[in-house]
Amino acid sequence: MSEVKYSKEHEWIKLDGEEATIGITKHATEMLGDIVFAELPEKGSHVDKDGTAGVVESTKAASDVYTPVSGEVIDTNQMIVDDPSKINEDPEESAWFFKLKIKDKSEMDSLMNKEEYEKFAKETSA
Amino acid sequence: MSIKKTSLNNLHIKYGAKLVEFAGYQMPIQYKYGIIQEHKYTRSHSGIFDVSHMGQLFISGGDDLTNELEKIFPADLKKLKTNQSKYSFLMNNKGGIQDDLIITKTSDGFLIILNAACKYNDYEVIKSKLDNQYKLNLDESLSLIALQGPEAKNVLNKVIPGCDSLKFMNGNNYVYKNEKVYITRSGYTGEDGFEISIKNSDAETFVESLIENGSKLIGLGARDTLRMEAGLCLYGNDLDNDTSPIEANLKWAIPKSRIETEFVGSEVLKNQFQSGVKKLRVGIKPDSKVIARGNTKIYNDKNQEIGKVTSGTFGPSVEHPIAMGYVDNSYSTVNTKIFLEVRGKKIPANICNLPFYKKNYVKGEINV
Numbered sequence: 001m002s003e004v005k006y007s008k009e010h011e012w013i014k015l016d017g018e019e020a021t022i023g024i025t026k027h028a029t030e031m032l033g034d035i036v037f038a039e040l041p042e043k044g045s046h047v048d049k050d051g052t053a054g055v056v057e058s059t060k061a062a063s064d065v066y067t068p069v070s071g072e073v074i075d076t077n078q079m080i081v082d083d084p085s086k087i088n089e090d091p092e093e094s095a096w097f098f099k100l101k102i103k104d105k106s107e108m109d110s111l112m113n114k115e116e117y118e119k120f121a122k123e124t125s126a
Numbered sequence: 127m128s129i130k131k132t133s134l135n136n137l138h139i140k141y142g143a144k145l146v147e148f149a150g151y152q153m154p155i156q157y158k159y160g161i162i163q164e165h166k167y168t169r170s171h172s173g174i175f176d177v178s179h180m181g182q183l184f185i186s187g188g189d190d191l192t193n194e195l196e197k198i199f200p201a202d203l204k205k206l207k208t209n210q211s212k213y214s215f216l217m218n219n220k221g222g223i224q225d226d227l228i229i230t231k232t233s234d235g236f237l238i239i240l241n242a243a244c245k246y247n248d249y250e251v252i253k254s255k256l257d258n259q260y261k262l263n264l265d266e267s268l269s270l271i272a273l274q275g276p277e278a279k280n281v282l283n284k285v286i287p288g289c290d291s292l293k294f295m296n297g298n299n300y301v302y303k304n305e306k307v308y309i310t311r312s313g314y315t316g317e318d319g320f321e322i323s324i325k326n327s328d329a330e331t332f333v334e335s336l337i338e339n340g341s342k343l344i345g346l347g348a349r350d351t352l353r354m355e356a357g358l359c360l361y362g363n364d365l366d367n368d369t370s371p372i373e374a375n376l377k378w379a380i381p382k383s384r385i386e387t388e389f390v391g392s393e394v395l396k397n398q399f400q401s402g403v404k405k406l407r408v409g410i411k412p413d414s415k416v417i418a419r420g421n422t423k424i425y426n427d428k429n430q431e432i433g434k435v436t437s438g439t440f441g442p443s444v445e446h447p448i449a450m451g452y453v454d455n456s457y458s459t460v461n462t463k464i465f466l467e468v469r470g471k472k473i474p475a476n477i478c479n480l481p482f483y484k485k486n487y488v489k490g491e492i493n494v
Binding site: 033034036037039055057058059060061062085 | 415439442
């Protein structure tokens with residue numbers, strides 16, 4: 001079974017062998033409000049753990065999207081660029097942001113599991 | 127200073143508002159349906175806005191009041207009929223805008239609606255300019271509620287019969303629950319609508335009755351996207367102490383009859399009327415989906431900085447990013463190609479006409 005982990009910047013990451021799929025959490029979309037713009041990293045580019053790997057904008061403000069692990073961008077989700085409202089509708093499934101070929105699985109170790117993230121999200125939004 | 131609450135605070139919480147601090151008040155930025163839905167509901171039905179944080183300044187007393195106020199404001203107050211309203215400005219000596227406001231002539235004086243963040247300062251400035259000769263009342267026992275949208279007229283008429291006969295930029299006294307309310311036909315969304323000045327203690331039941339008749343509470347977030355689509359200025363973003371009404375492209379609000387007369391800032395305005403201005407407020411339409419927010423730098427095709435964005439968002443009704451800002455006057459012509467610096471990239475955009483959204487009285491017509 002693939003493993004899903006969460007970052008303090010409210011990204012989720014699903015690891016499948018060496019391939020990681022990354023998106024933003026439902027909690028993040030609730031804080032952002034209606035998302036009207038998404039910018040993704042370029043396919044083939046390299047992103048570093050905790051570095052900027054995209055942008056989402058709501059009607060109110062722009063927010064950076066970070067990558068929780070390092071790797072090469074092997075795919076991006078054009079659907080959310082064409083229709084950013086999909087991110088609000090289905091953030092943790094079909095509205096993923098990008099896929100990485102990861103280098104170092106141990107970078108996953110510092111991330112939170114679902115239970116830890118839910119507790120973190122509750123505490124930080126209170 | 128502790129944060130203030132309007133008389134509708136409990137109602138905001140009841141309807142699931144996300145509350146933020148705005149100009150010293152706890153105000154709803156949005157309700158549970160979110161900014162885009164709230165925006166569209168206002169354009170297609172009607173929306174209720176709590177604008178009780180804004181100042182309601184009543185000035186009365188003395189036959190010379192109109193003359194004295196004309197020394198302050200560049201509006202033609204002598205021509206104003208009772209219950210008629212005009213958009214005007216409180217300026218400084220340099221012609222910069224200290225506040226933009228609506229003046230209405232009442233039976234015994236004038237009512238001036240002021241921006242929340244400016245109201246206490248405006249009060250002091252106006253009071254001192256009037257040499258304390260007149261009665262000024264910045265009345266905080268009253269709430270101010272805006273009802274906007276194509277159905278506003280029908281909804282309000284069910285609660286307060288007769289108000290549908292009001293003409294745009296006109297007001298009158300009505301009765302609600304045996305208490306006097308003052309209603310003007312005006313707004314800040316590009317839609318038909320009303321602003322209702324009502325006793326704090328009656329505000330909650332009044333708003334509940336608007337909701338029962340099909341209207342919905344709308345937060346400040348949608349108020350901002352609605353006014354931007356309508357090409358209207360927000361004080362503090364698009365207007366400030368260093369910007370004159372001429373530079374703000376609001377020349378229409380300075381009547382010809384006042385240009386040669388004296389008021390605060392009149393020297394500078396007269397000069398700008400004759401010789402023109404260096405910068406001008408324009409509408410901006412980015413070519414792509416990228417949003418340029420306030421303070422985004424604007425460049426020409428030679429990579430020279432020519433101005434900056436003062437407001438920018440995604441327009442939910444025009445379904446495209448929209449912005450307004452100030453550019454060097456030589457770049458202010460419609461369809462001039464400009465570039466917006468967003469996250470280090472130069473995004474192509476065009477100068478465009480305002481408003482972005484133009485109301486067609488039968489159906490919404492979209493202008494992008």
